[in-house]
Amino acid sequence: MKLNKSFIVSFSGLMIAPILGVLISIFQLNKKNAKYCILILSIFVFFITIKIPPYQDLYRRYLVTYLQYTSNTTLSDALYGHIDVLFYFNAWAFFNLGIPFYFIPAIYSALSVYFVMISASSIWLKDEGISKQRFLILFFAVFSFIDVVMIASTLRFGFAVALMLRGVVLYSTQKKGKGAVYIILSCLCHASMYLVVVAFIASCFYKMSKKQCIIFSIIFFVMSSTLVPVILSHVNLGVVNDYFINGYVDSDFANVTDDSHTLLLQLYKYGLFVVLTVIYFKNDGVNTKYDNFVRHLIAISFVMAISITALNRYLIGISIQFVMFGAFVINGSYWLRSIIKPMIVVILLFNITFINIYLERRQIQMARLWTGLYLPPAVLLYYNMDQFNNYLSELDSDGNWVKNKMGGK
Numbered sequence: 001m002k003l004n005k006s007f008i009v010s011f012s013g014l015m016i017a018p019i020l021g022v023l024i025s026i027f028q029l030n031k032k033n034a035k036y037c038i039l040i041l042s043i044f045v046f047f048i049t050i051k052i053p054p055y056q057d058l059y060r061r062y063l064v065t066y067l068q069y070t071s072n073t074t075l076s077d078a079l080y081g082h083i084d085v086l087f088y089f090n091a092w093a094f095f096n097l098g099i100p101f102y103f104i105p106a107i108y109s110a111l112s113v114y115f116v117m118i119s120a121s122s123i124w125l126k127d128e129g130i131s132k133q134r135f136l137i138l139f140f141a142v143f144s145f146i147d148v149v150m151i152a153s154t155l156r157f158g159f160a161v162a163l164m165l166r167g168v169v170l171y172s173t174q175k176k177g178k179g180a181v182y183i184i185l186s187c188l189c190h191a192s193m194y195l196v197v198v199a200f201i202a203s204c205f206y207k208m209s210k211k212q213c214i215i216f217s218i219i220f221f222v223m224s225s226t227l228v229p230v231i232l233s234h235v236n237l238g239v240v241n242d243y244f245i246n247g248y249v250d251s252d253f254a255n256v257t258d259d260s261h262t263l264l265l266q267l268y269k270y271g272l273f274v275v276l277t278v279i280y281f282k283n284d285g286v287n288t289k290y291d292n293f294v295r296h297l298i299a300i301s302f303v304m305a306i307s308i309t310a311l312n313r314y315l316i317g318i319s320i321q322f323v324m325f326g327a328f329v330i331n332g333s334y335w336l337r338s339i340i341k342p343m344i345v346v347i348l349l350f351n352i353t354f355i356n357i358y359l360e361r362r363q364i365q366m367a368r369l370w371t372g373l374y375l376p377p378a379v380l381l382y383y384n385m386d387q388f389n390n391y392l393s394e395l396d397s398d399g400n401w402v403k404n405k406m407g408g409k
Helices: 005-016 018-027 034-049 057-063 075-079 085-097 103-124 132-144 148-154 156-172 176-189 193-205 210-234 239-249 260-283 288-306 308-330 341-358 361-367 385-394
Strands: none
Touching: 005 018, 005 034, 018 034, 034 103, 034 132, 034 148, 057 148, 075 085, 085 103, 085 176, 103 132, 103 148, 103 156, 103 308, 132 308, 132 341, 148 156, 148 341, 148 361, 156 176, 156 193, 156 288, 156 308, 176 193, 193 288, 210 288, 260 308, 288 308, 341 361, 361 385
16 A cells, blocks of 8 residues: 555654544545545554453453463463464464563454455445545444444454454455455454354355345244254354353343343444344345345344344344445445435444443543543553553452442443
């Protein structure tokens, strides 16, 4: 990628203060230089999340990697018992290279932004029917669906979705070899992607209509409690079966939560999923391979209705990302009329302020992540594992912030 003047100016600003570089880049944003803005945005996300605290899932991953590894830990030891080997290989390699653990969540978040946004940009660049105004609205709408703090905190799932999205888009745009590599990496990153691969393979052999998608979704939802045990008893994937049964079916996560905040969030995401699906289905047809895959993914996701956590993960965690991409990117220029624009602006503002900031406020407050907006990268990099480990005294045994449990906000 040949560097241009706008990138050099933006990067120079970013080295002074990350938010300055992003603002300079945004003011120059258009279809032709979008890839430079995406690169700046990805670097910005890296510096924002580099001081992410070891909170919840990130804490649990840290306990079983860096805090246990020694100079005698072999790669076989690091990978033993794990099916999502990409992260554990990454952690083992970084540990042996002397690279701090906190680089991993920052890199995963930055790469997630890059993979999703560059996939969108590659399609928008070829779309002559999309105006600059529509492009800007859609650009920030897609970005609003990338919860970078969540990706950094959970490590594997969000990054795996970004890898899968990149792979499917590449594969459906005649770059099958590269697409297959990303799809494989996605499966190695998180086991939940195996079901997405099932949907992808099925879409290569069977063309599903919109009506059939609805019918199959209803059938799979009703038959879920029967289908899943039968499938698991006849298809033995070893640790994958154990992972699903222990993680979703036979755990507390299989039941509906009684937390009102969580229920309201899920209600919003399901409502958004329905709205985006209706918009997408009404205007699809630009990329029939991608459309067919999404229909299969939606239908197969309902097989997971045996567990509310699994259903949420596949419908409003994975499927919604592909539906959003289809609506905003694949077919974005075909339906974005004036009456729809205010709704999209409201969605992107709500996603950024409520989903990406307010709901992640504990990590943001705990590590004062807002300092990543204005502190020079040289200062942000002046951070070490001792400072990272200091957070451990503020956490309980499950990685929750003790201050929050004691009544802090």
